[in-house]
Amino acid sequence: MTPQDLKDRLLRPLRRELATGAEDKVVAGGLEKLLENLGQPFPEVQAALRGYRQLTPSERVERLHQAIQLLDGTPRPSGSGENPQPSPSPRGLEAGNLNFDSPVEGLSLGPGAKKKLNELGIRSVRDLLHTYPRRYEDRRTLQSLREVEEGQKATVFGKVLSRELVKTPKRGIQLVQVRLMDAWGWKFTAVWFNQPWVLKQIAEGASLVISGRVQRRGANLSIMVEYFEDEAGESLSTGRIVPVYPAKEGVGQAFLRRAAWRGLEAFSQIPDPLEPYRQEGALAHVSGLPSLDFALRQAHFPSAEEALEQALYRLKFDEFLLLELKVMLQSGNSALLGRTFRVTPEMVERFRAALPFTLTEAQERVLNEVLSDMQGERQMARLVQGDVGSGKTAVAAAALYIAACNNAQGALMAPTEILAKQHFANLTHYLYPLGVSLDLLVGSMSAAEKRGVYDRLKAGQTHVVVGTHALIQEQVEFRDLGLAIIDEEHRFGVMQRRALLGSRPDLIVMSATPIPRSLALTLYGDLEVSQIDQLPPGRIPVKTKVLPHKLRSQAYAFAQGEIAKGRQVFVVTPMIEESEAEGMEELAAATKLRNELTTLLPEVRIDLLHGKMPAAEKDAVMERFKAGQFDLLVSTTVIEVGVDIPQATLMIIENAERFGLAQLHQLRGRVGRGGLEAYCILIAGESSKKTLHRLRVIEESNDGFYIAEKDLELRGPGELRGVRQSGMPDLRIGDLVSDQEIIERARAFAQAILEADPYLDAPQNALLKREIQARAEAIGFREVI
Structure with a gap:
């Protein structure tokens, strides 16, 4: 055995002893016992550690540093007891050779290193240092x-x-x-x-x-x-x-650790985009955040659990900050000036007095948030989300009334004619008694009817118009559009939404699909988020039951009983819409189910709604169902949000495990809209423990926001309906389930930055702007405004 081998054998337990707080527990019998054998060739080391057991902890640490230095000649690291961290090297920034944008081959990692790293999507030093351990x-x-x-x-x-x-x-x-x-x-x-x-x-x-x-x-x-x-x-x-680290076959952990170490070694101090704000200390949003240099070094090679926790917090903060900034910049920036509305207590009280019911606490809270925005100088951009029946339309009506009191016009755009007509009926009920003039504009109206609406809008005779995408046709001219409300905005394309918002009115986006606040803040980063998380008193919760497929016949026996009482029933099957061929399979499956139910329930009038139907035909089916012309509707599409069928008291969902929890909850909201006791039966085509555990969430709760949180927790953001399509990225390190406090903080900081510098043109934001550009592929966004 060579002298170096003997040194190595002794160095390892000494370093472990130092790393574990010098408690003399690393070696059986104590450190001095080890030195009696392994320490014989190194008498100066034996001398340095003589009487080790009797020393105080601080004296032990001092002696350990001496012994280690005698054995390997390395200088004592700063911060006793810590693991060594990557140190500055001649290849640092000062040498001008490497920066975050440098290709990884500049790190001299040996032959084949570039190919290995490229296989993991690592091409630059930035990619390497932001590939975090899993x-x-x-x-x-x-x-x-x-x-x-x-x-x-x-x-x-x-x-x-x-x-x-x-x-x-x-x-x-x-x-x-x-x-x-x-x-x-x-x-x-x-x-x-x-x-x-x-x-x-x-x-x-x-x-x-x-x-x-x-x-x-x-x-x-x-x-x-x-x-x-x-x-x-x-x-x-x-x-x-x-x-x-996350790796592939042929790319070893030892290699990845060495690569990360070399990447960190290349910098004497990693440049920090937030350093100008950390130095000023003026913004509470960054108070207590460690430097990026500390965060990256500790994230790759932690010296202690506490340091790792601080490092990961900073890196999560950065990830959400860049995402929020990207969304806000892409949307045109929520710091843009809008119009200022005058809001008086008399106006609000007049509206309340005209309502046939009292607003819930949640409605009052959200209404105050909306009215506060309307009074501000900035353009209002607010998402109002809440369960079906939570009273979003009443809040929208109040905002439209305030706009009308300021001689401004309001527009509400809905994705379908039947929903637009329903909104028009409700808003007329709320606003007409207050002297607000309303118009409806949908595609099925005659040319003469449309011309009349165009003329009244242009002359300012109409205060509020409700319609479909017909509102964004070239012929539509507003005298002064001050407030735009978009219902279920995900049903409209980006350009359709922007066509309505060209004159920069205040904006409210309404959604009956509750999503967790953490997801809403990132997915709708350019909107403030309001939640109506309370149902009006007297609303009867829908009773829900999960049935295994073998008990499916019980569901239809119950349906027959409800229909015998004069009630109506929805039957929903999972939607398939990936391709033309699968669309035809969907139609065949729906037709097969209708034929099966026709045989099973011969006295029941049954109709069908499927994805291949034109929109007008779908609307016509729903109108006939609403009019009571048939008893049971088989549907392969998600039944239009917000459409009221007062006599519908039962929802049967086939293969319920194929739907998300939030989607199931929204479907369940189609029944019980007329004050009658209502039921939802979830038929599990596959009944594993995991599936039944997930479906029990719906069975046990009627709280849409709780269900959405559980859906996020159980399936992750990538699996939630509509999230992947919207451009929401796979977060590298952030967690939408547990990081809401970080998201709120990062978002507030993003708003503060853009209020002071709307396009990140200031010199202090140059690094931040570069980071957004460089990491653009990893930062997803959904354009709303």
Whole structure:
């Protein structure tokens, strides 16, 4: 054994002792016991640590630093007891050779490194440093196999003494057996089954970190290897909290750690886009945030759990900040000036007095938020979301009334004619008694009827117009559009929405699909978010029951009973709309279900609604259903949001597991709209424990926001309906379920930045602007305004 080998054997337990707080627990019998044997060739080290057990913790740390310096000649790191961090190198920024945009091959990682990193989507230093570990392993105190019980899993360190390939004569199994020695001098055998190529990857004298299950046979210790890595001479895989990166076959963890280390080494100080704000200390949004330099170094190579927690907080904050800035800049910036409306207590009281009911606390809270926006100088851009029946239309009516009191016009755009007509009827009920003139504009009106509406809008005789996309035709001219309301905006294209908002009116977006606030703040980053999270008193919750497929007949027996009472029933099946061929399959499946129900329920009048129908035909089916011309509607599409069928008391959903929870809740809201007791039956085509656990959420709760949170928690944002299509990115490190406080904080900071510098043109924001441009592909957004 060479002198360097002896030094290495002694250095490892000394470093672990330092990393674990100098408690003299790393070595069985104490550190001095180890020095009696391994320390004999190094009398100066023995002298430095003599009487170690009797020293105070601070004295032990001091002596350990002395001993380690005597053995390897490295200077004492700053911050006693911490793992070393990547240090400044001659390749730093000062040398002018590397920056965040530099290609990774500039890091001199050896042959084949560029190809390996490119396979993981890593091309620049920025990509490398923002490829965060997916988890961490605490290897500060890698145990000796002597401490591990039979059958337990362990991660251990050892130096290779010998290796061989053994073939068993009976079964023909090939065993790679590697003999190793750990830092305490104990020997053990690592075993690989039927992996002969491993032999070529392991050299005698190599230092390995091995994970696997331990076997004891008398005094002989073995570990059945599940995972191993060659430490390759750098102390990045032991004696510390070790990062484990997302990787592919052929790209090892040791290589990725070395790459990250080199990337961090390249900078004496990583440039921080938020440094101007951190220095000023004027903005509370960044108070207490660590520097980006600290965050990236600690995220890759943490010195302690607390430091890692701080680092990840900062990197999550940055991710959400860039996302919010991107959305706000893309939408034209919510800091744009709009119009200022005069709002008086008398106006609001007059509106309240005209209502046939009292607003709920939630409606009052959201109305106050809307009226506050209308009085401000900035253009209002607010999302009002709430369950079906929570009273969004009443809040919209109040805002339209205030606009009319200011001699401005209002427009409400809905995705379908039937929904537009329903909104028109409700708004007329609320506003006509207050002297507000209203008009309806939909595609099915005659040319003469449309011309009349155009003329009244242009002359300012109409205060409020309700319509479909007919509102954005060239012929439509407003005298003074001050407030635009878009219902279910995801049903309209970006250009359709912008056509209505060309004159920059105040904007309210309404949605009956509750989504978690954290998701709303990112998906609708350019909108303030209001939630009507309370239903009016007297609303009877829909009773919900999950049935396995084998009890499906019970659902239709119950449906027959409801129809016998003069009630109506929805039956919904999952929608297929990926291709033309699948669309035809959908039609065939829907037709088959209708025929099956016609046989099962011969006295029941049944009709069909499917995805291949033109919009006008869908509207006509819903109008006939509303008029009671048939009893049961089989539908393959999500039934139009907000359409009231007062006599509908039962919703049956086939293969309910194929829908998201929020979607199921929204479908359930179609029934019980007329004050009658209502029911929803979820038929599970697949009834695994996981499926039934998810569907029980709907069975047990009628709170749309709680259900949306559970949906997000159980399925993740990428699986929620409409999220993937909207451009919401896969977050690298942020978590929409648990990071709401960070999202709120990052969003407020983004707004503060853009209020002072709407286009990030100020010199202090140059780095921030560059970061948004460089990471644009990873930052998704949904354009609303």
